[in-house]
Amino acid sequence: MGNQLVEHRAIRLTFTSIKLEKHIFFLLFFLLVTTARATEYTVSPFPSDQSGASINGEKVVELEVTQIPYWQFLLWLAAMHILSIIDIILYFTKLIFVVLGFKIVDKRNILDNPDRSSIYTYIRAKPGAYIGEIVEKTGLGRGRVRHHINILKIQNKIEIHEKGGKIRYFENNSTYDEEERKIISALQNVTNQRIISEIQNGKCNTNSALAHEIGVSRATISWYMRTLKEVELINEERKGKNIIYRINPSYESLIEKYG
Numbered sequence: 128m129g130n131q132l133v134e135h136r137a138i139r140l141t142f143t144s145i146k147l148e149k150h151i152f153f154l155l156f157f158l159l160v161t162t163a164r165a166t167e168y169t170v171s172p173f174p175s176d177q178s179g180a181s182i183n184g185e186k187v188v189e190l191e192v193t194q195i196p197y198w199q200f201l202l203w204l205a206a207m208h209i210l211s212i213i214d215i216i217l218y219f220t221k222l223i224f225v226v227l228g229f230k231i232v233d234k235r236n237i238l239d240n241p242d243r244s245s246i247y248t249y250i251r252a253k254p255g256a257y258i259g260e261i262v263e264k265t266g267l268g269r270g271r272v273r274h275h276i277n278i279l280k281i282q283n284k285i286e287i288h289e290k291g292g293k294i295r296y297f298e299n300n301s302t303y304d305e306e307e308r309k310i311i312s313a314l315q316n317v318t319n320q321r322i323i324s325e326i327q328n329g330k331c332n333t334n335s336a337l338a339h340e341i342g343v344s345r346a347t348i349s350w351y352m353r354t355l356k357e358v359e360l361i362n363e364e365r366k367g368k369n370i371i372y373r374i375n376p377s378y379e380s381l382i383e384k385y386g
Contacts, residue, residue: 242265245267251298257293284298295308310382332373
């Protein structure tokens with residue numbers, strides 16, 4: 128029963144294609160006939176045996192004829208043949224990948240993968256995200272996240288900002304310049320945010336005051352201060368035995384924007 132159904136469909140497909148070919152043939156025949164009827168041609172012998180001679184006294188300009196060596200023609204023909212073979216090989220290679228269940232990724236379909244799309248969406252929403260944060264928020268394994276991030280980098284969908292051994296990811300659309308990436312990366316850390324906020328409010332601007340207010344040791348504050356000074360967000364000034372911390376005026380507007 129199943130074989131009969133397949134055979135029946137095959138017969139219908141054959142007859143349909145034959146009818147379609149007949150329609151195309153009659154259409155082409157009609158176009159050729161109507162074109163021939165609408166156009167009149169007059170054929171008369173050329174009055175002179177000389178090649179390139181004028182018929183009605185018009186000026187005849189002989190064009191320069193460039194002769195191509197036969198070996199050059201053969202070389203061009205061989206090159207075209209090789210390129211066509213390469214094109215065929217690439218086509219069947221893609222076909223084999225599709226049959227085996229693989230998918231060739233390019234800029235057109237890079238976000239078709241739902242995991243990769245969620246990673247890219249998160250990086251767009253949270254510029255300066257680091258891999259541990261992406262793993263936590265997306266619920267994907269670290270290895271899978273690294274795999275998709277590498278593909279996004281290869282296809283120039285994201286870019287990295289590396290500072291002090293830490294790598295953060297940004298959308299690659301020239302939205303953020305180097306200074307902005309530096310500020311955003313620093314403000315991704317909660318302790319950095321708290322330190323900068325306390326200094327901006329003018330409540331705490333020394334090591335001991337910040338350690339007491341935030342609830343960490345002075346050594347911890349000193350470590351974070353070294354990091355913030357490396358990216359030039361914090362300036363320090365010694366007054367007696369104390370070191371006074373201040374926000375770098377050059378970055379105050381960016382801190383307000385992304386803080």
